[in-house]
Amino acid sequence: MLTEQELTAGATDEAIRRIVREELDQAAHHDTGAKHAAIIASKGTLDWAYPPLILATTAAASGMDTSIFFTFYGLNIVHKDFERKLKVSAIGNPAMPMPVPMPTFVTGLPGMGPLATGMMKSMFRGKHVATIAELLESAQDLGVRLVACQMTMDVFGYAQEDFLPGVEFGGAAAFLADASKAHVTLFV
């Protein structure tokens, strides 16, 4: 509110600046960038399926307008057959915790991939972390947009009907349209 004196005199320079600063403060509180998250999921293994889904569901649960763009190997995550496609490989990742230390060449032997995949699933289940199936369902319930990359679908030979119901289709431009409005933009 302008003071009575200001009203009488017409609004002064200083009074106007004060009002502008008040409005800017207001606007900053609904900073739209802070309300959007745009995440790329590009990896197709079980371990790397968790971060985009956990981040997206957490963002959406806190009221952010959230989308995940699945591209390259990340298409596995929203493929109808994701349960079978998402595996882990211990090989090439010395940071992967293994029940017993083993030299790299052993981690490449037949049977070690399924062993590592089973181990990771039971580690997560043991700590009551949601499964990928549950995270996908939560994401959709919370309104997270799941977008499959049309270009890499073509390259890898996938059709739209290969993907989970509710998945949308778009290109890099679709991702950038979302991301250019968002503070949180992550390439997983």
Place this chain on the structure above:
Amino acid sequence: MLTEQELTAGATDEAIRRIVREELDQAAHHDTGAKHAAIIASKGTLDWAYPPLILATTAAASGMDTSIFFTFYGLNIVHKDFERKLKVSAIGNPAMPMPVPMPTFVTGLPGMGPLATGMMKSMFRGKHVATIAELLESAQDLGVRLVACQMTMDVFGYAQEDFLPGVEFGGAAAFLADASKAHVTLFV
């Protein structure tokens, strides 16, 4: 525009607030963050060379001021010898689509690396996706700044003349100067 009554009375508190909101709306439409993209390319394999180049060219084509910062293994992408340096390894990536299923230890045998690299090139070519050479050319035509990380060049023993013409050189501070103005910041 103020109404005639407002002009006569001097601008009122409410009239000023209305003008401020109009100007804020305007300003939001040229939200400078939305017009900048700063991408880090840190991987040096053929598959991971595509995403930063596709995202950057798409961003630049839509009018965004775009830069890619090539660091660590990502230096391969702007190395003069990128055609030979960019390979794929099927090993350690169970998400990599293979023509026939094969156990992990087979993917490590001599000859499998070149096979996977050739296969990926032909998959992309078959779908008329631009090659890395074409994407690099488009990026430069569209004004994408290509910056090689000076520190990792030193560590890996590269000289400036090892890189493609037009590549600039800078450090993490150069990337952050760009990224701190951009909504779209991605680490690939």
Place this chain on the structure above:
Amino acid sequence: MLTEQELTAGATDEAIRRIVREELDQAAHHDTGAKHAAIIASKGTLDWAYPPLILATTAAASGMDTSIFFTFYGLNIVHKDFERKLKVSAIGNPAMPMPVPMPTFVTGLPGMGPLATGMMKSMFRGKHVATIAELLESAQDLGVRLVACQMTMDVFGYAQEDFLPGVEFGGAAAFLADASKAHVTLFV
């Protein structure tokens, strides 16, 4: 400042718009998004420990309010035993520079992991790049907040006392609270 004529007449529409634009310009210069960086460190190998620490210390040194969220394999970086846990694997990364070219199956043999790790440490030391220990110390000196992901700590069986002094603990929501204020948000 309004001109004398404007003061006499009461502030006009145009004069107010000019003031608003001046204030907006000012506000853009202390764009709070430009002053925050929120980085996720999710990889647990020696090579991928460098980028989040180098980016974070550079950001903090330039006055940005910076945090790193360590999750999944990235927990290794702030584990008390990080010196032993951070290794590199040449396997599965054909972009890793090796002293002599070697077929993939050789990089998987016992002894090649330690060789690659030692080689990388000496490459960085030779170029006077700070060690991980030094980067962690700088980060803390510069006020970078180091946050370990509570959920993945539980999954991997870590306790709070397994981590370096000064490390905080939080979840994805803690990361998003920081990231939603920041232009620079990176998933390493």
